[in-house]
């Protein structure tokens with residue numbers, strides 16, 4: 059297949075081979091309605107407007123990005139026009155309800171500028187759009203039919219730039235130009251628009267499809283085909299020369315972690331609280347109006363002597379409106395909480411219980427508190443002090459007399475009558491670093507073991523939220539737990555905010571990692587469910603008049619983290635919470651893989667300018683959208699370059715083949731532009747498994763990144779945590795349940811890079827006794843030095859089914875035999891339980907090393923002389 063690419067990519071002299079080509083021909087632009095209208099915009103070409111040649115066929119040159127994944131992202135009745143500005147302008151309807159449409163433009167029909175979804179009026183949907191010049195070559199007239207009320211109405215507007223539109227007018231049918239026509243393409247009658255264009259443009263479309271197909275085939279390569287792909291391959295030999303005199307400084311923050319409350323990573327996960335729905339704040343709206351998800355979820359009464367209802371009349375705090383009111387007819391029964399898939403108790407461990415309670419009918423009974431297993435056996439018991447008429451926090455310590463994995467917490471009122479309860483909490487005393495309101499020790503430790511240099515939080519999509527009201531506001535997450543403002547988690551559950559900004563920053567301080575909060579760039583997630591906000595269509599955006607307050611919140615965050623408690627009220631809150639020293643906040647991410655629309659750009663710039671002006675030392679991290687190429691990626695980089703943003707957050711979840719065939723991705727980057735933070739990445743197999751194949755691919759990618767760690771400053775695999783049976787996204791780095799932690803093979807790759815990091819990189823050269831590119835691309839090496847210890851770290855990845863007998867020349871790096879630790883992760887591609895095997899070895903200047911098949915080796919040479 060390689061020759062095809064060569065032909066495609068080789069320029070002008072070869073074009074003469076096709077001297078019979080026409081100067082111009084016709085293209086037909088259409089969408090088919092296939093894949094529930096999600097298949098995108100297609101082209102066919104013709105010389106005579108009769109015989110049409112489908113390009114692709116049905117290749118998606120641009121897809122609609124409007125609305126949520128799954129249900130939306132649909133394209134109806136696209137129309138195209140070529141403007142005097144040298145751009146193609148495309149419009150299409152996004153559905154049959156929303157008062158908006160999609161607009162995109164392109165210089166060549168291949169590269170598209172990010173889409174916009176203008177809302178020009180608020181009543182009618184926009185179907186069957188048409189676009190025409192007004193005859194002056196200066197402005198475009200748009201018209202459409204609004205029909206969602208049943209009757210058809212015609213509307214029109216005009217624009218010169220597709221950013222500003224004249225007020226929408228009702229029009230009559232006469233305005234329509236019947237822009238669409240029909241063409242027979244592959245025996246189907248398609249409706250679309252026809253345009254006479256240069257052959258060069260058509261040729262560009264055809265070649266783009268061919269290159270895409272070639273690349274897709276490469277990216278689809280999987281190790282399961284290795285027995286065929288490498289059937290004649292035998293043990294290989296390699297000379298690996300490390301060039302001691304060719305070194306460069308690299309980032310000392312390369313490996314970090316991305317924490318998002320997805321897959322129950324926070325509540326029910328790393329946040330050690332054992333009571334589910336402790337504040338009775340779950341709401342059906344957390345889960346698209348799920349009637350089975352409400353204030354009583356996870357709670358039940360143990361018999362009919364007690365009943366309970368949810369009230370809101372006099373809460374402890376307005377942010378935490380709901381509380382339970384128990385009516386006790388006979389002292390015997392209680393209210394039980396099932397925890398998050400049960401409560402895990404450890405023998406002899408101590409648990410802090412607390413509850414806000416009050417009597418409603420004047421009786422001053424106490425509460426008996428019990429730890430139970432699922433059969434009702436009591437494992438611990440205590441009694442609180444007497445309840446009072448006003449809300450009061452009661453605390454007690456319970457000790458579990460045994461191990462229980464599916465336990466319950468029971469509260470049994472000791473007097474008849476009515477009482478109110480809220481913020482019922484059971485917390486293991488043993489948390490990570492013994493922090494109050496802290497993190498589950500085993501889970502936090504497995505993260506600390508990676509030695510991450512930074513922690514990104516709170517997302518991901520959780521950071522920018524689903525709709526403006528769902529944007530994550532850090533101020534709602536600090537202070538007393540009962541005053542924090544819980545909210546819907548866009549992954550389909552609830553965020554108590556018990557794990558809030560103070561806890562995130564404290565964790566960073568505890569593990570010596572730089573905190574990296576991500577704030578929304580004034581826009582919510584572009585995949586949000588319908589957003590009928592008048593500003594900016596689907597993506598929406600905080601109204602400009604509210605942006606000042608929003609920006610102030612971000613500036614306050616910097617003060618809260620770094621300021622002087624004596625002079626700043628936010629810093630004082632940090633100190634009062636237990637951290638008088640600054641948290642040394644240096645990085646703030648603004649935006650999360652957003653659509654780089656005008657709405658985004660305007661708000662991003664406002665935030666960026668404000669931070670830069672007041673805190674020039676803070677590194678603002680911008681975004682280049684959700685992909686490693688395409689319109690948002692290009693526009694994101696363009697905007698960041700224009701504004702001088704110092705670092706860009708790139709996201710891409712790619713197939714193993716992508717990583718193998720894009721090893722020079724960062725070698726191509728312009729070193730004079732922004733640094734890169736690879737904020738979300740992972741190798742995705744078609745079945746989303748995580749195993750040696752994905753782990754080796756990620757190791758290969760990190761080796762390539764390490765070579766480019768003068769431009770790539772930071773990386774974080776995503777997502778990090780996933781609770782078994784509560785997983786919305788696969789694969790993840792670490793799976794867990796209430797009792798066990800199950801790191802994936804990929805976890806060990808992160809750990810091998812994190813623990814054995816360097817800050818100086820040495821170039822190397824691999825001379826393999828095989829010329830096939832497919833083979834050569836699957837062996838990689840990286841050598842770094844950790845200045846602090848003086849150790850040299852050698853990494854070798856072998857993604858082949860055969861071993862490589864290698865001679866590693868470390869000339870200039872060591873003269874004497876040195877002690878080293880060898881850590882090798884190896885196994886068949888589908889092995890999902892592999893762990894590194896460690897051995898102590900010696901290494902000399904010319905060192906022979908057998909690289910095992912399908913392996914990733916890290917050799918740490920101790921302070922070589």
Ligand code: AHR
Pocket residue numbers: 318320517518519520650651684738776777787
């Ligand atoms: O990592 C999971 C999700 O992937 C993140 O929330 C989002 O940023 C990305 O699309």
